Amino acid sequence: MARRCSSSSNVAAALALASLLSLLLGLSHGQLQVGFYSRSCPGAESTVASVVRQAGASDPTILPALLRLQFHDCFVRGCDGSVLIKGGNNNAEVDNNKHQGLRGLDVIDGAKAQLEAQCPGVVSCADIVILAARDAVAFTGGPSFDVPTGRRDGKVSNLRDADTLPDVKDGIDALRAKFAANGLSSRDLVLLSAAHTVGTTACFFIQDRLYNTPLPGGGRGADPTIPPGFLAELRSRCAPGDLNTRLPLDRGSAGVFDTSILRNIRDGFAVIGSDAALYNATATVDVVDSYSGLLSNFFGPYFRQDFADAMVRMGSIGVVTGAKGEVRKVCSKFN
Ligand code: HEM
Structure with a gap:
């Protein structure tokens, strides 16, 4: 009897230890x-x-x-x-x-x-x-x-x-490869690019997309995938050679953190080339679609939580921990 008691208390202790460990593991990411x-x-x-x-x-x-x-x-x-x-x-x-x-x-x-x-x-x-x-x-x-x-x-x-670093001119394969090289998936690529729901871009980054893209039949002009009405809109904001004017990355929903950027990408209203590229390969199209459907907010994956999780994953890339590196006194200078 005494033996059975002690073995069941050992099991209870082991279970408590295991759940403490899993709690700790759940809260820590590597050594973070x-x-x-x-x-x-x-x-x-x-x-x-x-x-x-x-x-x-x-x-x-x-x-x-x-x-x-x-x-x-x-x-x-x-x-x-x-x-x-x-x-x-x-x-x-x-x-x-x-x-x-x-x-x-x-x-x-x-x-x-x-x-x-x-x-x-x-x-x-x-x-x-x-x-x-x-x-x-x-x-x-x-x-x-x-x-x-x-x-x-x-x-x-x-x-x-x-x-x-990923570039606005990268195609979908290059973008996926650069994310994969940092341990991030195609899903992370879409989720993290959706950060473009807030913020703006300088015309500098879309000059080539609007005026200087190599065309399939030869010569150069606008990226042929931009819908004509949207092209006219973008060109009216960014004249040839204008590098400094800024425009929202998320057309019609600037400054509001929401999934409208993904609907814009789906509908051809991506402003920078790398966002447009997300709708060029099944692996990323499916992710864009999963967050941008009519009913996604109710039945789809939960964008806000998934975005936060992707930020945490991105925040774990190549971290320096323990005794390595240093804690700088001034951020712009090594100690
Ligand atoms: C996938 C590759 C990406 C490319 C090629 C890219 C490219 C760009 C470019 C060209 C701009 C405009 C910069 C300017 O004119 O100041 C920009 C802005 C921005 N990017 Fe990205 N980006 C990428 C991914 C990301 C990721 C992963 C995040 C964060 C999770 C992010 C967050 C932002 C934000 C918030 C802005 C607005 C900045 C502002 O308003 O000052 N981007 N991005």
Whole structure:
């Protein structure tokens, strides 16, 4: 009897341990962990949120820029804050043309300055980028979600490393390959491109699409897949040679975090070429369709949760943890 009792209590203990472990595993991603700073710097997340909120209050366009910043950090050398480094000789990663128009780095610097005053040497710039993007999503009306933290800052920034960033001119195969190289699926490609539901693009990125695309019969002109009415609309916003005028990436629903970008992609109203390309291969067409049907909001997959999960997956690319890397004192400089 005593034996049976002790073996059943062993089983109960093992079960309790297993469920504790699965709880911990559920909350941690590799060596990252939700609430990593809860003891070492309890104000870390609220400080970043308040800096982002203030920045967004004085300039709402900074919120989409902060969301884009996570993509540009994570896709080059992983989410290690390398994009924040400023070099003297135009040879830092951030000087690469692929980062054209990147903004919000000063907001990250501002949050870092406050955090260094609160808890010196504790909160990495790489984590501040992730937290700021998460907050930017919520402040534009997107989902609120937990993000694991515990990244450290990388110690390398090379101009040429950013060459591999996805490009507006990439076809669907190239886009899928670049996401796959970072451990992300075709579904993630669609979900994360849907970040274009907020924010704008400079005409620079669509000049070739409007005026200089190689045509099947020879010569150059507009991308033939753009519906004529929409082409006229885009050309009226972006005259030939205009590089600076900005227009919403999500036609008719700028600044609102919703699935309208996916319906626009489905209906031929994608503004940049890489968004249009998402409707060129079955693997991504099916994903676009699954979120953009009439009844998707009721019966389809849940876009807001799926987007948040994809952000967390993107935030896990190539992270530096443990004793590797460093925690920078100033985000734009190595220690
Ligand atoms: C699939 C490959 C992608 C390409 C080729 C691409 C390209 C671009 C381009 C050309 C712009 C306009 C930049 C400007 O003129 O300032 C832009 C803006 C933006 N991108 Fe992407 N993007 C991609 C994926 C992503 C991902 C994965 C995210 C984040 C999850 C993202 C978030 C944004 C946001 C929020 C903006 C608006 C920025 C602003 O208004 O300042 N993009 N993207």
